[in-house]
Amino acid sequence: MLNKLLLSIRVPRRLLGGINRYLHEIPLSKDRYGIKRAPFSSITDKDIQHFQNILPVQNQILLGPEETTGYNRDYFRYVRGLGTIVLKPRTTNEVSAILGHCNKRRLAVSIFGGNTGVCGGSIPVFDEIIVSMELMNRIEAIDEYSGILVCQSGCVLEQLEEQLSAKRMIMPLDLGSKGSCQLGGNLATNAGGIRLMRYGNLHGSVLGLEAVIADGTVIDLMSNFKKDNTGYHLKRMFIGSEGTLGVITRVAIACPTATTTQNVLFLGMESYEAVLRTFLESKIRLGEILTSCELIDRVSLEVTVEYLKHAAPIGNFPFYMLLETTGNKKEHDDEKVREFLEFAIGRGIVADGVLACEPSKVEKLWQLRERIPAATYSNNFCLTYDLSLPLERFYDIVPAMRERVGHLVKVVCGFGHIGDSNIHLNIAGDVLTNEVQQLVDPFVYEFSRKLNGSVSAEHGIGLLKPKYLSYSKSAEAIALMKQLKVMMDPKAILNPYKVLV
Structure with a gap:
């Protein structure tokens, strides 16, 4: 009956052909990664009728290839699933009833947010029911006295930032994908971003949350207090769990007061040793106003300048750094920034640099960092890796990878958050051959393990990294994670094939 229902949906031949051509560019995840379907039930027409009773409003249920294609593949063209139904709840009660x-029925579920992840964590592998959080986008309260935002988990990060600015507040989290990423997805992957150095990670900013576990039970962990020392911090289990333990539905998050001054420095260095010295001096001399400290290598800047059709702000150097300061005393902040720049150039640590404080010029400099992923993804393929490595060896992975595959690809570049030891390695080109794939994986993760690094700094494990989890976690820790999974989701319906194998 279900097949007849799906076949009855009329898709224009021209559009269906376009869908099929696009999808066929991406191998099915089950085939690419050799995954066997777990013994879940298959959805029937009775299930659809039941979901229609739960979600009575038009457009809360999508069926068929025309409507569900965008939910079956990720933006970065790594993964593709076979889901035939998308459910879009508006309330926690609806999420509870669905789960x-x-x-x-033992129907598998894939949780879908803003689709900006890079590990395939929100895309079905087989025919999982896709639960999209996009309609759970209501801001419930912004309290400027306590500095607390309460909202549903489907709120888009940039829209939250816009609403907070009216109250002279900011989000503690800022990402290049903020125009489409959702707060619940940010929490589920424990996203880091460019403000982590100043405001810390989400475990510290989230005061409370609400989540629905696999059997539909609503777990109310909401709190509006920075001090709430009442037993186990259960909220932390859901942050970084990537939808495998429950679905985050509401959030209370502490938001800092907005600053009134902003300075951005774009600096060029002749060596990685100079990068480390610049980082150290920036912490010492800029202190409390230092918000971000980003590394960009020469190749990253070259591909981004070409992509944006912008001129490079300074000359050609092996390394660049983008430093941002924010504060509330313009004369004080400006003086500290100028003194730092004069010191760094005067001592020969920095070879050249520019300073911007006007919003338009600041934005243009930030684009040189934030658009690196888009510039590298504009190639036919791009492999991206997200690692935490010791600062003294932070950049070593890039020349090592250039030596292995540089002659087989167009781009091997490194960039990232040197302020919190998180480097992004991108490898891009025209054709992703088996030779390139085998030379890259698992070399990248073995390299990280040798340095006692993390195979995932801020993007999670998802579908692509479960077999490398043991490179960063002990057997005992993974065993405990599996015990928690079994306890909270005994039928394993939530985001199967992700995080744990």
Whole structure:
């Protein structure tokens, strides 16, 4: 009956051909990664009728290839699934009813947010029911006295930033994908971003949350207090769990007061040793006003300048750094920034640099960092890796990878958040051959393990990294993670094939 229902949906031949051509560019995840379907039930027409009773409003249920294509592949063209139904709840009660039914029937569920992840964590592998959080986008309260935002988890990060600015507040989290990423997805992957150095990670900013576990039980962990020392910090289990333990539905997050001054420095260095010295001096001399400290290598800047059709702000150097300061005393902040720049250039640590404080010039400099992923993804393929490595060896992975595959690809570049030891390695080109794939994986993760690094700094594990989790976690830690999964989701319906194998 379900097949007849799907076949009855009329898709224009021209559009269907376009869908099929695009999808065929991306191998099915089950084939690419050799995954076998777990013994879940298959959805029937009775299930669809039940979901229609839960979600009575038009456009809360999508069926068929025309409507669900965008939910079956990720933006970065790594993964593709076979989901035939998308459910879009508006309330926690609707999420609860959906999961309760899926758990009873043992129907697998894939949780879908803004689709900006790079590990395939939100895309189905087989025919999982896709639960999209996009309609759970209501801001419930912004309290300027306590500095607390309460909202549903489907709110887009940039829209939250816009609403907070009216109250002279900011989000503690800022990402290049803020125009489409959702707060719940940010929490589920424990996203880091460019403000982590100043404001810390989400474990510290999130005061409370609400989540629905696999059997439909609503776990209310909401709190509006920075001090709430009442037993286990259960909220932290859901942050970084990538939808495998429950679905985050509401959030209370502490938001800093907005600053009134902003300075951005774009600096050129002749060596990585100079990068480290610049980082150290920036912490000492800029202190409390230092918000971000980013590394960009020569190749990253070259591909981004070409992509943006901009001129490079300074000359050609092996390394560049983008430093941002924010504060509330313009004369004080400006003086500290100028003194730092004069010191760094005067001592020969920095070879050249520019300073911007006007919003338009600041934005243009930030684009040179934030658009690096888009510039490298504009190639036919791009492999991206997200690692935490010791600062003294932070950049070593890039020349090592250039030696291995530089002659087989167009781009091997490194950039990232040197302020919190998180480097991004991108490898891009025209054709992703088996030779390139085998030379890259698992070399990247073995390299990280040798340096006692992390195979995932801020993007999570998802579908692509479960077999490398042991490179950063002990057997005992992974065993405990599996015990928690079994306890909270005994039928394993939530985001199967992700994080744990």
